[in-house]
Amino acid sequence: MSEKAMIELVGVQKSFGNLTVLKDITLNVKRGNVVALIGPSGSGKSTLLRSVNLLTVPDKGFIRVGDQAIDFSTAQNLPGDKELSAFRARTGMVFQSFNLFPHMSVEQNVMEGPVTVLRQSKDEARALAHDLLGKVGLAEKASAPPDSLSGGQKQRVAIARALAMKPDVMLFDEATSALDPELVGEVLAVIRSLAGEGMTMLLVTHEMAFARDVADRVVFMRDGCVVEEGEAKQVIENPSQAATKAFLSHFHGGLGPS
Helix, strand or coil, X not given: CCCCEEEEEEEEEEEECCEEEEEEEEEEEECCCEEEEEXXXXXXHHHHHHHHCCCCCCCEEEEEECCEEEECCCHHHCCCHHHHHHHHCCEEEECCCCCCCXXXXXXXXXXXXXXXXXXXXXXXXXXXXXXXXXHCCCHHHCCCCHXXXXXXXXXXXXXXXXXXXXXXXXXXXXXXXXXXXXXXXXHXXXXXXXXXXXXXXXXXXXXXXXXXXXXXXXXXEECCEEEEEEEHHHHHHCCCCHHHHHHHHHHCCCCXXX
């Protein structure tokens, strides 16, 4: 295992009742790389992503983010609340839904984590929020209530809020799937900018052209398994597996030139 890897998963398994959702998943994401998870609905992509920061706790396997690692090989090794919190602090996660606090301003939403979790002073947190809102193009919306924003603006605030916790990696679970088509681009532009800055990212997406152009590697999943993994352009434009070809055929004509 390369010491440059920021995320390491080995033999990760997860079942819900009789349904096995993840089947012996092994995956590495190098520091500074972007890895896109693609595949049909129900293939286990979101469960895998949620396992990285233990919102879903695997039944078996080993997960490491940075220098924090947890082995799920025995029940005795299941993490306690303190260990879970320390582990999750390494990751920032952005969901389909924005989950902003409606009673707080945009600035207060971004400040909340640094103040309550990182114990920053309000002045420090406010300065950080100002910087991050500028990064996502929303500095002028600092005092606005979330309900006054478009969906794309809300998602950009959610990204700023995740970044405020100074994570080692960012996880995106179909961050654009709830947005109107005309708003998708503004969120993808922020993610593209983070990639350019060297942020380690693992993302679930149905935006195939974006995955091809921005990701370093693409992982195609089906039925809880990794079917194909490789360099992004190769997997998207010239997949080797029949299942990957069949899935990507639904996007034919929508990828455009690279």
